[in-house]
Amino acid sequence: MRLRRIGIDTHRENIAFLANDDLTGRALGLHSMDRVEIVANSRRLVAVLNIVEGNVVPVGAIGLSNVAFEKLGVSDNSLVDVAPAEAPESLDSLRNKLLGRSLNSHDYEKVVEDIVQGRYSKVELTAFVVSATINGLNDDETEWLTRAMVNSGDQLKFDSTIVADKHSVGGVPGNRTTPIIASIAAAAGLLIPKTSSRSVTSPAGTADTLETMMNVELQADQIYEIVKKENGCLVWGGAVNLAPADDLIIQVEHSLVIDAQSLMISSILAKKKAAGATHVLLDIPVGYGTKAETLEKGEILKERFDRLGRRLGLELRVVLTDGSQPIGKGIGPALEAQDVIMVLTNNPEAPIDLREKSLYLAGQLLELAGMSTGQGHTRAQQILTSGEALDKFERIRTLQGRHEIPALGTYTKDILAEKNGKINAVDNRVISRIAQLAGAPHNSGAGIYLAHHVNDDIEKGELLVRIFAESEESLSFAARYCLENSDVIKIV
Amino acid sequence: MRLRRIGIDTHRENIAFLANDDLTGRALGLHSMDRVEIVANSRRLVAVLNIVEGNVVPVGAIGLSNVAFEKLGVSDNSLVDVAPAEAPESLDSLRNKLLGRSLNSHDYEKVVEDIVQGRYSKVELTAFVVSATINGLNDDETEWLTRAMVNSGDQLKFDSTIVADKHSVGGVPGNRTTPIIASIAAAAGLLIPKTSSRSVTSPAGTADTLETMMNVELQADQIYEIVKKENGCLVWGGAVNLAPADDLIIQVEHSLVIDAQSLMISSILAKKKAAGATHVLLDIPVGYGTKAETLEKGEILKERFDRLGRRLGLELRVVLTDGSQPIGKGIGPALEAQDVIMVLTNNPEAPIDLREKSLYLAGQLLELAGMSTGQGHTRAQQILTSGEALDKFERIRTLQGRHEIPALGTYTKDILAEKNGKINAVDNRVISRIAQLAGAPHNSGAGIYLAHHVNDDIEKGELLVRIFAESEESLSFAARYCLENSDVIKIV
Numbered sequence: 001m002r003l004r005r006i007g008i009d010t011h012r013e014n015i016a017f018l019a020n021d022d023l024t025g026r027a028l029g030l031h032s033m034d035r036v037e038i039v040a041n042s043r044r045l046v047a048v049l050n051i052v053e054g055n056v057v058p059v060g061a062i063g064l065s066n067v068a069f070e071k072l073g074v075s076d077n078s079l080v081d082v083a084p085a086e087a088p089e090s091l092d093s094l095r096n097k098l099l100g101r102s103l104n105s106h107d108y109e110k111v112v113e114d115i116v117q118g119r120y121s122k123v124e125l126t127a128f129v130v131s132a133t134i135n136g137l138n139d140d141e142t143e144w145l146t147r148a149m150v151n152s153g154d155q156l157k158f159d160s161t162i163v164a165d166k167h168s169v170g171g172v173p174g175n176r177t178t179p180i181i182a183s184i185a186a187a188a189g190l191l192i193p194k195t196s197s198r199s200v201t202s203p204a205g206t207a208d209t210l211e212t213m214m215n216v217e218l219q220a221d222q223i224y225e226i227v228k229k230e231n232g233c234l235v236w237g238g239a240v241n242l243a244p245a246d247d248l249i250i251q252v253e254h255s256l257v258i259d260a261q262s263l264m265i266s267s268i269l270a271k272k273k274a275a276g277a278t279h280v281l282l283d284i285p286v287g288y289g290t291k292a293e294t295l296e297k298g299e300i301l302k303e304r305f306d307r308l309g310r311r312l313g314l315e316l317r318v319v320l321t322d323g324s325q326p327i328g329k330g331i332g333p334a335l336e337a338q339d340v341i342m343v344l345t346n347n348p349e350a351p352i353d354l355r356e357k358s359l360y361l362a363g364q365l366l367e368l369a370g371m372s373t374g375q376g377h378t379r380a381q382q383i384l385t386s387g388e389a390l391d392k393f394e395r396i397r398t399l400q401g402r403h404e405i406p407a408l409g410t411y412t413k414d415i416l417a418e419k420n421g422k423i424n425a426v427d428n429r430v431i432s433r434i435a436q437l438a439g440a441p442h443n444s445g446a447g448i449y450l451a452h453h454v455n456d457d458i459e460k461g462e463l464l465v466r467i468f469a470e471s472e473e474s475l476s477f478a479a480r481y482c483l484e485n486s487d488v489i490k491i492v
Numbered sequence: 493m494r495l496r497r498i499g500i501d502t503h504r505e506n507i508a509f510l511a512n513d514d515l516t517g518r519a520l521g522l523h524s525m526d527r528v529e530i531v532a533n534s535r536r537l538v539a540v541l542n543i544v545e546g547n548v549v550p551v552g553a554i555g556l557s558n559v560a561f562e563k564l565g566v567s568d569n570s571l572v573d574v575a576p577a578e579a580p581e582s583l584d585s586l587r588n589k590l591l592g593r594s595l596n597s598h599d600y601e602k603v604v605e606d607i608v609q610g611r612y613s614k615v616e617l618t619a620f621v622v623s624a625t626i627n628g629l630n631d632d633e634t635e636w637l638t639r640a641m642v643n644s645g646d647q648l649k650f651d652s653t654i655v656a657d658k659h660s661v662g663g664v665p666g667n668r669t670t671p672i673i674a675s676i677a678a679a680a681g682l683l684i685p686k687t688s689s690r691s692v693t694s695p696a697g698t699a700d701t702l703e704t705m706m707n708v709e710l711q712a713d714q715i716y717e718i719v720k721k722e723n724g725c726l727v728w729g730g731a732v733n734l735a736p737a738d739d740l741i742i743q744v745e746h747s748l749v750i751d752a753q754s755l756m757i758s759s760i761l762a763k764k765k766a767a768g769a770t771h772v773l774l775d776i777p778v779g780y781g782t783k784a785e786t787l788e789k790g791e792i793l794k795e796r797f798d799r800l801g802r803r804l805g806l807e808l809r810v811v812l813t814d815g816s817q818p819i820g821k822g823i824g825p826a827l828e829a830q831d832v833i834m835v836l837t838n839n840p841e842a843p844i845d846l847r848e849k850s851l852y853l854a855g856q857l858l859e860l861a862g863m864s865t866g867q868g869h870t871r872a873q874q875i876l877t878s879g880e881a882l883d884k885f886e887r888i889r890t891l892q893g894r895h896e897i898p899a900l901g902t903y904t905k906d907i908l909a910e911k912n913g914k915i916n917a918v919d920n921r922v923i924s925r926i927a928q929l930a931g932a933p934h935n936s937g938a939g940i941y942l943a944h945h946v947n948d949d950i951e952k953g954e955l956l957v958r959i960f961a962e963s964e965e966s967l968s969f970a971a972r973y974c975l976e977n978s979d980v981i982k983i984v
Contacts, residue, residue: 007544007548008542017500052499053499053558055499091749095749098622098626098748121747122615124747124748126618126619127622130590130619130622130626134590134627252615255615256586256587257587
């Protein structure tokens, strides 16, 4: 049959398209959702079949979705063989996990390989994620899954015995400490090739925020070059192919709004390991709407991270931090970038909480790496106050390319305090949702600016929050939701 | 935006297609897998978005998959509004089920409604099925799910206090008793509007078998007319919209090769209830490869069916039968049809096991319906032997239309016994797989003919099985698999 590229973005699932009146398809007894193998020269690919009507793919041709077409790697209109394919071997393991059995190291290697190769249909991938979520993974399994994820993609390697990294498990809006910590650590002489992610469920990921100020899509050789010169970088991890299975798993979790502990641990540690890290500082914010809603849950999570870190040969330091309210003033890519720059430039208006948390974590990271023992915080403060951190940030930014001032959305709406009092609580989830309705992270100038934090005194009529959007429509969505949830910021 | 029909068969999932360079899409911040609402006049539909390249759908247009297009029900090129849509309400229930909580009656109504309306993505539908499989459903939940499934589609109603039906939970190849039982029951004066399904996992469903002999795709009004005249019919249930959520759930189970007990019970009883049945005979074959591998498991399943039948107001009689080997000689649509006709015509070569099992079940059904108390088997035998059952079958067939002799595949391969001895076991699963590899049920003439059953004496060189296929290729697939599994029929 003739191969045709069908420009459908199927999120890494290999999909093949065949006309419903194609005689070859009928002779082979092919039906929608069957798995077919497509062979061209010595290359072969397994895809899930969609039977389509005449206008999508002509009779005598087999269509492939973007990702499948690229993977097969032969040109449009090539002659290919099409045959029914057996299900991937690892589906037995998937079924075992579903039935509550534990899998072994080899099983996870095969499952992850099949996921990365796009051999799982959406149904199968979902079944794996849901089974792992409900039945859980023990420590052995979590280790094996993590190792398999590391091995399934590219791995960065640095010529140093200490390669530092940090990660926050998330859930706290505005918590954009990474660019500040990385700048301090690199200025202190620590090797910190920082790869960050884009938002999956939040109004901004670190990569989204950085992107409003600089280029973050670098290839591995560019990363090596910049890190060699400046000890650090601030890039989007997605541009290098680190633990790619993780992205597919996260997408399913995201669309179901679930978050399995084992999968989260595996995801985080696999990304760190694949990025070449040896010393990792892990921030677990504790509070309503985070991944650890109580201190007790935080401690359990910390212990599990500690155990897995040891198994994977990582020097891991886990710290529990206050996640009860947003950090900083801005929530949304450009708004958070403004906060970061204010802290780095020692602007008197810089959010104190963001500055303090960044210094605390930077200090912890320096000490974890064996620098400034007992004096980490002081050293971090020196580097920030002296302008060394800003200088490091700017050097990295220059090498990465593009030097921009983060641009805020031009549609704004102010919400004012309705009474005098003291701010008692700020709801992380509602704040995130408002920022998302305003357009964050896709519209990078969108988001919400918090004029006050918990314990601030406030007077009736004073500015409480300002919503930023890039269109009238998004602004009104967000403003309506904000007004409907008037206790998002509780004044008592 | 302009509406375009995109001829992609998406298995009832509503899918919308938007060009990746469409400015409206960008302004709305739409991404692949987002949920969008499409509004035309007063009609609205929620679909999962696929972002596609230029050649699939033009800029300024929104494409809809077949099923979504039909559901929206406006003409091609109509003007429609497109906006981001909220996730269906019932996703909270889905998440609760995933987290191990029980759902209530209202939850199941909403879940089933959203499934039937195509509002669930593949990911969500799979998550529901897997969660229900792992976490199970208690009797309350199973009842509510069943009632919701009944309510979600059309329901047949007959003007009689006794409407008989029968069902086998399956797993035994060749077990084609239904046409025989229904013919006997209808001839005895029992109202039996028999709706059957096509194969999901087996080499033939009753509807596949019937279709080799007659038209089975009838609308409700045709069914009412035929049943009024002949007390019965033999149709494909899929042509009437009975418990449509069930088909979608089964598809997911099928592709994962899983089979949750609660979902199975719910599926079977919902179909019976929706078909208007009041008295249902349920056959649970017990044996390796069936849904009840041991007598103990069969008893547990029977008790659960009994409890649910009572809750749903059905007169249910559950019988456990021998499912240790295939029933009849043919496996595959046309081969099974031949067996059925041989039994109905009292052909001396008719498979004894199929005849005996059909008479036993027909007798049980007559007694369940309050006819021939204690004499059901004898009465059934009279009706079959006298030719009344055949006459009824032929009358129904004439009214349904198309009168065909089942045609067997013309490519055949004989497998002979390799030694003298006695047949000790026949493996249901391997037999089914051979028939499927030969092309059944899609190629209706394909399948496998079993010359012998367990306990038969056999001599070396005698015919053991004959494989039928409709192409050389399928035949060789099936023959190879058969030879690789030489102990499928064990001779000792």
